[in-house]
Amino acid sequence: MKKRHLTASIALAATAALALAGCASGGDGGTGSGSDGGDDTASGDKGTITLGFLPSWTDGLSTAYLLQNQLEKIGYDVEMKTLTEAGPLYTGLARGDVDIYPSAWPELTHKSYMDEYGDKIEDLGSYYANAKLTIAVPEYSKLNSIEDLKGKGADYDGKIIGIEPGAGLTKQTQESMIPAYGLEGEYELVTSSTPAMLTELDKAIKAQKDIVVTLWRPFWANDAYNVKDLKDPKGAMGEPEGLHFLGTKGFSEKYPEAAELIAGIKLDDAQYGELEDLVVNEYGEGKESEAVTEWVKNNPDAFETEVD
Known part of the structure; x- marks a missing residue:
């Protein structure tokens, strides 16, 4: 892969007053960063970048720490800001309270937020191309299609177990999937949080009971809980879409090196999964x-921009 090179200028104080352009890193616990996983520490003299993410949505959790790893290497301080809903995150991004949302679904799942705030948000690039929303059941379930849910509400206590109320997945399920398959009145979409949904899924599988949940791919829980996606012949959960890095408007002008680095991150299924x-x-x-440091060492080809 052809790589463009970004160089971090690191000032070393005390008796050795040397200016070096070299492999530096930052982050919690002296974590290494950059595509070589180096161990030096960048000075953070290029300003502070705030990353906003939802810890329970582990795509954003993972890429937030990946960006922290890389951005600190080229001289930025990184502030990690956690939120619990997508709406406030997009609001913060539009207002400039958050500089980057490190794993957005703007093409479909979060389209309503982009319709509202898009003129104040900058798309910094897509890092993954095949994300999708799903309705899932345990592998042992007799269900194979969303169509199979109709008439079986009593078997599931009339419930589809969902995640956060403000999630795009919740909106897609409630406003598209349920009416498309004629499930109104028979099923209620129960919302709370991603951890709560996973708790219910875990309990049901341990007891070998039937359950229907809202899920998405890529997401580690699909493999951990041995679930299967129900077929969606009506396409009500939408087409696959890209996962994007979004910045507040004017981000690339204010932080050009950061924007170049971010635009060069591209992950395939194996890289994302790892x-x-x-x-x-x-x-x-x-x-x-520490996890990201190991991943960076294992996956240098994930970067079109190489940090020197």
């Missing part, structure tokens, strides 16, 4: 930066 698995499962909460 990133999320390392961040969420192998290392876990509190060790996300």
Whole structure:
């Protein structure tokens, strides 16, 4: 892969007053960053970039720490700002309270937010091309299609277990899928949070009970819980879409090196799967930066821009 090179200028103080352009990193716990996973620390003299993300949506969690890893290497300070709903995140992005949303679904799932705030948001590029919304059941379920749900509401207590009320997945399920398949009145979409949905899924599978949940791909839970997507012959859950890095308007003008680096991140299924698995499962909460350091060393080809 042809790579463009970004160089971080790092000032070393004390007796060795040397200006070096070299491999630097930052982040929690002295985490290495950049496509070589180096161990030096960038000065953060290029300003502070705020990343806004929802920790329960692990695509954004994973890419937030990936961007922190890379941006600190080229001299930016990175502030991690966690939220619980997509709406406030888009509002913050439009107002400039958040500089980057590191894993947005603007083509379909979050289209309503883009319709409202898009003129104040800058698209910094798509990093993954095959994201999709799903309705899923455990692998042992006899259901194979969303069409199979009709007339079986009593078997599921009339419930489809969903995630956050403000999620695009919730809107797509409620406003498109349920009416498209004539499930109004028979099923209620129960919303709360992604962790709550996964708890219900886990409990049902352990008891070998039937359950229907809203899910999406890519997402580590699809493999961890051995679920299958129900076929969607009416296309009510929408077509596959890209996952994007979004910035507040004027981001690339204010932070040109950051924008160039971000635009050069492209992940395929295997690369994305490894990133999320390392961040969420192998290392876990509190060790996300370490997970990203390992991933960066393993996946230099994910970067069209190479940090020197």
